[in-house]
Amino acid sequence: MDRRLFDKPSTTLIALLGLSIVLVPVLNLWVPAGNVFHLETYTVSLLGKYLCYAILALSVDLVWGYLGILSLGHGAFFALGGYAMGMYLMRQVGDRGVYGDPLLPDFMVFLNWTELPWFWHGFDQFWFACVMAVVVPGALAFVFGWLAFRSRVSGVYLSIMTQAMTFALMLAFFRNEMGFGGNNGLTDFKDLLGFSLQSDTIRVGLFMATALGLILTYLLCRAIVSSRLGALAIAVRDAESRARFVGFAVENSKLWLFVVSAAIAGIAGALYVPQVGIINPGEFAPLLSIEIVVWVALGGRATLYGAVIGAVIVNYAKSWFTVEFPEIWLFALGALFVAATLYLPKGVTGLWTKQETSQ
Structure with missing residues (x-):
């Protein structure tokens, strides 16, 4: 077993996720409602x-933590993956929609579209949507990265460009003529692979798939950062000019990791949409991309497991504050971020690192 791949935090995280894959179905499907141990479908x-967000945070930590690229555009990759899955789910509705058209989604009928756009073809197949x-x-990241990295754009300028890309996509997807539902997006999904999305079984199955997806993407990221490519990424992050001077293909390593991280964000989006039941242009909002960076920073940059922890903590705190303190939840979250910056400069995982160092 490669110790670099399965260090103690990674092993603990994978074990907890594996345990959740076993416990969640049991507590939801087999423990009767009303029992103190019953887990509600909600x-x-x-x-x-939360686990979808954790996968998304992993994608950002891969390029920001280990490569030094502060991307404020990963919300776009997340949304594109979500739209791909949403298009499949819309095609599965068929004639059960409001207008009963077996081919066109309801929003197209409402807008007087007469035929299915070419880019919707193939999305009646689950494998094609995946x-x-x-x-x-990945293709968008490749085009953007190839142009940006070949031009040696870096630092704050690259961050601004990624955010501008996200904002431009958001404006484009708001337009009805784009064919993606406009402001309302895609919603009113019925089933997935023939199973009703409202059933407890499919909800549990989606959770298990997401937990397994998080394990696999985490192992992929660990394998990358533990390899020679990961060592090169850290060298580029810490001393890009020196790495380029000694002959390393800096642009190629940046491009490769950027594309991989975008693909991971797309996977997170595809898993997210069936569980929340909607995808709209709001997912492209630059605020989401900024939030992802906050998750990674709070959990602990350049640790991977810290990104997972940060995503879960922040989003759980957001859910809790919105229920318990609906009028001041934004201020409470802001206070949480300020406190983390002041007292946890290396994130939550920095506490454990500090304890291990002192022992």
Whole structure:
């Protein structure tokens, strides 16, 4: 077993996720309602949503923590993956929609579209939607990264460009003529692979798929950062000019990791949409991309497991504050971020690192 791949925090995280894959179905499906140990279906969906965000945070930590690229555009890759899955779910509605058209989604009928756009073809197949959820964000990242890295754009300028890309996509998807539902987006999904999305079984299955997806993407990221490519990424982060001077293909390493991280964000989006039941242009909002960076910073940059922890903590805190303190939840979250910056400069995981160093 490679100790670099399965260090203590990674092993603990994978074990906890594996345990959740076993316990959540048992507590939801087999423990009767009313029992103190019963897990509500709503909670299962909420946990699945947190794990989707954890996968998204992993994608950002891969490029920001280890490569030094502060991307404020990963919300776009996340949304594109979500739209790919949403298009499949819309095609599955068929004639059960409001207008009863077996081919056109309801919003197209409402807008007097007469035929299905070419880019919607193929999304009646689940495997095609899964492939597109990875390929489309990856292709966008490849084009953007190839142009930006070859021009040696870096630092704050690159961050601004990624945010501008996200904002431009958001404005484009708000337009009805784009064919993605406009302001309302895609919603009113019925089933997935023939199973009703409202059933407890499919909700549990989606959670299990998300937890497994988080394990696999985490192992992929660990394998990358533990490899020679990961060592090169750290060298580029710490001394890009020196790495380029000694002959390393800096632009290629940046491009490769940027594309991989975008594909991971697309996977997170594809898992997210069936669990929340909607995807709209709001997911492209630059604020989401900024929030992802906050998750990573709070958990602990350049640790991977810290990104997972930060995403879960922040989103759980957001859910809790909105219920318990609906009028001041934004201020409470702001206070949490300020306190973390002042007292946890290396994130939550920095506390454990500090304890291990002192022992």
